[in-house]
Amino acid sequence: MNFVLHLSLWVALLLITVGVALYRKWLEDHCDHYIHLHSDSHDASVVAAQSAMCKRLDLVDKLRTALMVALIVYGLTIGGLAAYNAWNSGAAS
Incomplete structure (x- = not known):
């Protein structure tokens, strides 16, 4: 099993999650x-724009x-x- 690949994918997923959270914060800061x-x-x-x-x-x-x-799963x-x-x-050694 290649853990480096899985950890790289996990870090990419983490960065995407952080990006979405920052985008939500940016949207919230620019709304009325x-x-x-x-x-x-x-x-x-x-009212239409707020909706x-x-x-x-x-x-x-x-x-x-x-x-x-x-990300957690x-x-x-x-x-x-x-x-x-x-x-x-450890058991095989």
């Missing part, structure tokens, strides 16, 4: 934090959660395989 509920024509575009931003943030949150779960799998290989190589 005031809630616009007026029904006049000027605020209609603002689109909230949908984008929700999508990024779901992606970030899925990436974190994959893959890391635990790599650790388990390393422990199993160490156990077997």
Whole structure:
């Protein structure tokens, strides 16, 4: 089993997860934090933009959660395989 390959893939997944988290932070910093509920024509575009931003943030949150779960499961799998290989190589000696 090539652990260097698996660890490299895990680090790549980690960097992607950090990138998605930073992108979410950037989106949150560039959104309007005031809630616009007026029904006049000027605020209609603002309400539509806020709704689109909230949908984008929700999508990024779901992606970030899925990436974190994959990162943890893959890391635990790599650790388990390393422990199993160490156990077997110790028993064979």
